[in-house]
Amino acid sequence: MTMKTTVQRESHETAECAARQEYVAPEVNIFETKDGYTLEAEMPGVDKSGLEITLEGTEITIVGRRHTEALAGEALFRECPAADYRRVFELDPAIDTGKISAKIEQGILTLTLPKSERVKPRKIAVE
Amino acid sequence: MNNLTRWQRPELATWQGYGRLTDLRDEIDRLFEMPLAELARTSQVLSGWTPAMDLSEDKDNIYLRAELPGMKREDIEVSLHEGTLSISGERKSQSNHPEAEVHRSERFFGRFQRTVALPTPVSPDKAKAQYKDGVLTVTLPKTEEAKPKQIDVRVS
Numbered sequence: 001m002t003m004k005t006t007v008q009r010e011s012h013e014t015a016e017c018a019a020r021q022e023y024v025a026p027e028v029n030i031f032e033t034k035d036g037y038t039l040e041a042e043m044p045g046v047d048k049s050g051l052e053i054t055l056e057g058t059e060i061t062i063v064g065r066r067h068t069e070a071l072a073g074e075a076l077f078r079e080c081p082a083a084d085y086r087r088v089f090e091l092d093p094a095i096d097t098g099k100i101s102a103k104i105e106q107g108i109l110t111l112t113l114p115k116s117e118r119v120k121p122r123k124i125a126v127e
Numbered sequence: 128m129n130n131l132t133r134w135q136r137p138e139l140a141t142w143q144g145y146g147r148l149t150d151l152r153d154e155i156d157r158l159f160e161m162p163l164a165e166l167a168r169t170s171q172v173l174s175g176w177t178p179a180m181d182l183s184e185d186k187d188n189i190y191l192r193a194e195l196p197g198m199k200r201e202d203i204e205v206s207l208h209e210g211t212l213s214i215s216g217e218r219k220s221q222s223n224h225p226e227a228e229v230h231r232s233e234r235f236f237g238r239f240q241r242t243v244a245l246p247t248p249v250s251p252d253k254a255k256a257q258y259k260d261g262v263l264t265v266t267l268p269k270t271e272e273a274k275p276k277q278i279d280v281r282v283s
Contacts, residue, residue, distance in 0.1 A: 075183045
């Protein structure tokens with residue numbers, strides 16, 4: 001499967017987004033079995049309400065908006081990025097886009113992308 | 128293991144004229160701090176997992192935040208020892224895909240540890256830790272002696 005990852009697309013909408021706010025790409029693990037693909041993305045600080053997953057043609061865009069407020073008090077050091085998460089993936093045509101499901105738990109988004117039935121190997125009975 | 132050098136607050140300027148220079152130094156420090164933290168994270172392939180952390184304080188507490196997505200609360204250890212706070216644990220891979228083909232494997236699994244020296248003493252009995260949405264937040268109340276006190280100046 002060509003999981004080509006494009007972080008930015010050349011469109012005016014992306015340019016606007018980039019101007020308003022910067023994004024950080026979440027780290028992902030992608031597995032493929034004969035039944036489908038599983039994608040796990042790390043997005044600490046994001047819960048169900050901050051998640052936006054959009055499918056457009058053969059591309060799926062995952063955006064995670066952090067809800068964690070700044071830590072109280074005066075900062076002594078800061079490493080956690082303040083940016084939201086965003087990453088775009090190109091989907092294998094074998095995926096049945098109608099059956100894609102997502103769940104998020106402790107900052108990990110798990111996307112299940114099943115392959116369509118007709119693509120799976122099948123035995124054909126001989127009469 | 129990544130030991131953090133203690134962040135020193137800039138000394139109070141005794142001459143007004145040096146106030147500007149201290150600000151400049153702060154800004155340059157910040158400029159260097161940002162990319163270095165990012166650099167530290169990209170080198171984690173060699174040194175292991177170093178989760179990002181934020182540390183801050185106000186007059187009553189010291190606050191720590193660490194990004195530890197995909198862990199179980201019981202696998203995270205937070206300990207306080209002689210003025211240093213350590214967070215460690217092990218992240219185990221939850222999904223078992225033995226026959227799967229791996230297309231991307233960016234997430235790190237295994238042990239991690241981070242230690243930070245605290246600027247003031249804290250009471251470990253009153254410490255609170257919370258793990259939500261993959262973010263660990265620890266609140267450490269300062270000991271009474273460590274809190275800033277007002278000293279009344281009497282004019283005789």
